[in-house]
Amino acid sequence: MTILAFAHSKGGVGKSTLCLLIASELAQSGRRVLIIDADQKQQSCLQWIARCHLAGSRPNTLTGEIATKPEDLKRLLRSTDAEIILIDVQGSMNDLLIAAIVASDITLVPTKANVMEMVETVKLFDWAQTNLRRAPLHLVLNRVEGIDTNTAAFQDAVRMIREHQLPALSTFVRARKVYEQFARDAGSLERIGKDPSKSDQVTKARANIVSLIGDITAAISPPPTKDQAK
Ligand SMILES: Nc1ncnc2c1ncn2[C@@H]1O[C@H](COP(=O)(O)OP(=O)(O)OP(=O)(O)O)[C@@H](O)[C@H]1O
Numbered sequence: 518m519t520i521l522a523f524a525h526s527k528g529g530v531g532k533s534t535l536c537l538l539i540a541s542e543l544a545q546s547g548r549r550v551l552i553i554d555a556d557q558k559q560q561s562c563l564q565w566i567a568r569c570h571l572a573g574s575r576p577n578t579l580t581g582e583i584a585t586k587p588e589d590l591k592r593l594l595r596s597t598d599a600e601i602i603l604i605d606v607q608g609s610m611n612d613l614l615i616a617a618i619v620a621s622d623i624t625l626v627p628t629k630a631n632v633m634e635m636v637e638t639v640k641l642f643d644w645a646q647t648n649l650r651r652a653p654l655h656l657v658l659n660r661v662e663g664i665d666t667n668t669a670a671f672q673d674a675v676r677m678i679r680e681h682q683l684p685a686l687s688t689f690v691r692a693r694k695v696y697e698q699f700a701r702d703a704g705s706l707e708r709i710g711k712d713p714s715k716s717d718q719v720t721k722a723r724a725n726i727v728s729l730i731g732d733i734t735a736a737i738s739p740p741p742t743k744d745q746a747k
């Protein structure tokens with residue numbers, strides 16, 4: 518069982534979007550996936566699953582549950598037979614955010630490459646390091662525009678990552694219209710790609726998510742022992 522959490526003290530950074538994109542991609546490849554929606558107020562992930570269910574687009578092996586307190590989370594984690602569990606957390610500091618981080622194999626912290634969001638991200642990493650016995654946080658740059666990487670704002674963000682030695686995944690997620698379309702009720706990127714006018718965009722968008730999943734897998738897997746490496 519692998520547990521991924523999506524957390525930030527700040528709202529609107531892309532936690533739910535990345536959670537759904539990764540969950541959908543894994544379910545498309547036949548894995549049994551459970552999303553635990555720990556954002557009691559918005560329930561973005563559960564609502565997405567419900568919309569997809571109505572539209573007939575919900576991937577078969579993808580289910581959702583809600584957790585409103587840390588005990589719910591523990592109970593769901595104990596009782597599920599899913600192979601991969603993704604926990605989507607509300608954008609504020611609360612008990613569920615802490616419980617999700619501590620329970621996870623990896624917690625993704627999406628952040629836009631600008632100084633204002635990065636300042637909040639640095640605070641979260643510092644806080645977690647000081648206060649939690651386990652904090653497998655990894656930053657993922659999200660909503661990166663094609664031209665962003667040449668801008669001073671992007672370079673400032675990269676400098677801050679280095680200065681504060683934040684563990685960051687090497688894949689960054691681009692800002693893409695198809696991700697917004699997916700978030701309505703598409704169920705999967707593959708489904709959007711059936712429209713020939715979208716297939717090129719979808720190929721790139723999917724490759725971006727597959728690459729992110731590859732980084733996550735590498736970050737979770739322990740490095741090979743000397744004997745295995747031989
Ligand atoms: N890579 C992306 N490309 C395009 N749009 C994106 C991307 N990531 C997020 N968005 C958009 O940004 C907005 C906020 O994303 P999302 O709801 O996933 O953030 P969140 O961190 O879960 O917010 P909250 O804290 O309110 O739960 C949404 O409109 C979503 O469609």
Ligand SMILES: [Mg+2]
Pocket residue numbers: 532533534556559561605606
């Ligand atoms: Mg959300």
